Amino acid sequence: MSKSRKNLAFSQNLSIYSSITIKEVNIMDLKARRSLFEKAFAFQDDEQYDKAIEELNKVLHIDPNFVEAHYLMGNVYNLMGNTDKAVLSYEKVLRIDPMHSKAKYMLDLLVDEGKGTPEILEDRKKCENAEVYFCNGVESFNTKNYEKAIEAFRKAIEISPEHHQAYYNLGVIYYYTGDMKRAQDFWKKALDYDPKNPKVFLNLGILAYKNGKIEEAVSFWEKVAVDKIPLAQVYCNLGVVYSERGETKKAKEYLSKALDCNPNYELVKDNLKQIM
Numbered sequence: 001m002s003k004s005r006k007n008l009a010f011s012q013n014l015s016i017y018s019s020i021t022i023k024e025v026n027i028m029d030l031k032a033r034r035s036l037f038e039k040a041f042a043f044q045d046d047e048q049y050d051k052a053i054e055e056l057n058k059v060l061h062i063d064p065n066f067v068e069a070h071y072l073m074g075n076v077y078n079l080m081g082n083t084d085k086a087v088l089s090y091e092k093v094l095r096i097d098p099m100h101s102k103a104k105y106m107l108d109l110l111v112d113e114g115k116g117t118p119e120i121l122e123d124r125k126k127c128e129n130a131e132v133y134f135c136n137g138v139e140s141f142n143t144k145n146y147e148k149a150i151e152a153f154r155k156a157i158e159i160s161p162e163h164h165q166a167y168y169n170l171g172v173i174y175y176y177t178g179d180m181k182r183a184q185d186f187w188k189k190a191l192d193y194d195p196k197n198p199k200v201f202l203n204l205g206i207l208a209y210k211n212g213k214i215e216e217a218v219s220f221w222e223k224v225a226v227d228k229i230p231l232a233q234v235y236c237n238l239g240v241v242y243s244e245r246g247e248t249k250k251a252k253e254y255l256s257k258a259l260d261c262n263p264n265y266e267l268v269k270d271n272l273k274q275i276m
Helices: 003-007 027-045 049-062 069-078 084-098 101-112 117-142 146-159 162-174 180-193 200-211 214-226 233-244 248-261 268-275
Strands: none
Touching: 003 101, 027 069, 049 162, 069 084, 069 101, 084 101, 117 146, 117 162, 146 162, 146 200, 180 200, 200 214, 200 233, 214 233, 214 248, 233 248, 233 268, 248 268
């Protein structure tokens, strides 16, 4: 075993999605968020709506509570003629900012015009009920009541089968309770509904790495790197792998990218010192 492999630390901290606490966003994340948001806006103006939605999903992976991203997503879905998803996006805006006048106006307009109103009302009710169970699951997870959290997240999925965040959170719980097979299954299920979720790729890579499947781990992490999503843990772990392979230059490159994402990432700073 080489010196670098012996000394470098691997990042394997997992966190759940939460609709209760606001995610902290660092300065580099804010820059990336703004850049992706501007790209989404440009795609909307060019009527490339699918690409706009793709960029907005990247934005919301960085900051799930970015109100204007949810609002723009509602506008894009409305332009695509997908009224149901537009309504759900505007409702997400109002859950974060109940005083958002533009979202209120658009929501009232869509419902008043009767565009699929029965279906919209049914979806709204389901969404609200699923969110109650989801929030209960988050609270139970935070108090380490994993059995109750599992029950709540499963109930959210029963009501809303496309609730990818609930699938993701179940994967995290099973990972922490030692059931790696179920963790993997639920993360892969989350990808069915959110195919480019960088946190899922991060976690699947961690799981593969811990099982000695290094190439598989790298393939998961490089999917995030290719999309240029600023997830510091991914770049940290790629740096560790390339250091283990003796590719010091590439290891430094990825560790430096990790610091660009999070300048206060002490684990990365320590790793860089080991290979300088």
